[in-house]
Amino acid sequence: MRTELHFHLLPGVDDGPADDREAIELARLAVEDGTRRIVTTPHVRLVDVEAVAGMTDRLGALLGEAGVDLELRPGGELSPDDVGVLDDVQLERLAHGPPDSRWLLLEAPLFSRTRALDSAAEELHDRGFEVLIGHPERSPNTPDSAIRGLVADGAVLQLNASSLTGAHGGEARRRAVALARSGLPFLLASDAHSPARPPQLTPAARVLIAAGIAEDAVSAAVDLLPEAILSDGLGAARGPRGAAAAHGGRSRLGQRERAASPLARAAEVFLDRRRGT
Numbered sequence: 001m002r003t004e005l006h007f008h009l010l011p012g013v014d015d016g017p018a019d020d021r022e023a024i025e026l027a028r029l030a031v032e033d034g035t036r037r038i039v040t041t042p043h044v045r046l047v048d049v050e051a052v053a054g055m056t057d058r059l060g061a062l063l064g065e066a067g068v069d070l071e072l073r074p075g076g077e078l079s080p081d082d083v084g085v086l087d088d089v090q091l092e093r094l095a096h097g098p099p100d101s102r103w104l105l106l107e108a109p110l111f112s113r114t115r116a117l118d119s120a121a122e123e124l125h126d127r128g129f130e131v132l133i134g135h136p137e138r139s140p141n142t143p144d145s146a147i148r149g150l151v152a153d154g155a156v157l158q159l160n161a162s163s164l165t166g167a168h169g170g171e172a173r174r175r176a177v178a179l180a181r182s183g184l185p186f187l188l189a190s191d192a193h194s195p196a197r198p199p200q201l202t203p204a205a206r207v208l209i210a211a212g213i214a215e216d217a218v219s220a221a222v223d224l225l226p227e228a229i230l231s232d233g234l235g236a237a238r239g240p241r242g243a244a245a246a247h248g249g250r251s252r253l254g255q256r257e258r259a260a261s262p263l264a265r266a267a268e269v270f271l272d273r274r275r276g277t
């Protein structure tokens, strides 16, 4: 099931759709783009965290009435500044993955005045959460060395489809392609906000293929890994051996090795092939 892990779909809460009508239109565009499941990720600083699940259920019911075949899950997009403000219960409301492998979407900051990404990620690790790094290619103040350090600590990269299609300028597009080629674990999400900033996984996948990224790598980033990490945690994108290597032979969070689902095993086989192991 094609799954979007970063998508502003809740109406009237942040800079996403203004109202129900626009949210339903945006959801229809996602279905046309091939998506069947969306994790709603409002900017956490702009929303009542306790209300996200209820708002997501309400919108899901509206979509059902409108005949839009889309499953919704509640989530949120943390900025580095949000991390120290929320308590563990609030973070848990926004987290995904199995009980022993919870993770959160943490955006790479667009502006220099924001708390540094690596410091926020370290705090989340210390509090028991791994991180999916949102749009690292859009963060001029997060150098590649910092991104590699975060991946060494277990993070997975979420590149914006909108960066690949050029919506955020040439530098973000160039960096997104470079990160996709880098061998670091990544997946795509639209980070859609409105019909004017729509879902575009399919055109972004074409951009990656045109840039010479192997089709199975693109398929994993768009169709396989988002669903896999939602159900199995970020280890599905790294593979159990990759996770062990990233943490010096032992999971930083002390997780036991879990029996991999068929989907996670498929991702692991694919990623091993890509690494040449």
Ligand SMILES: [Fe+2]
Binding pocket: 006, 007, 008, 077, 191
């Ligand atoms: Fe976003």
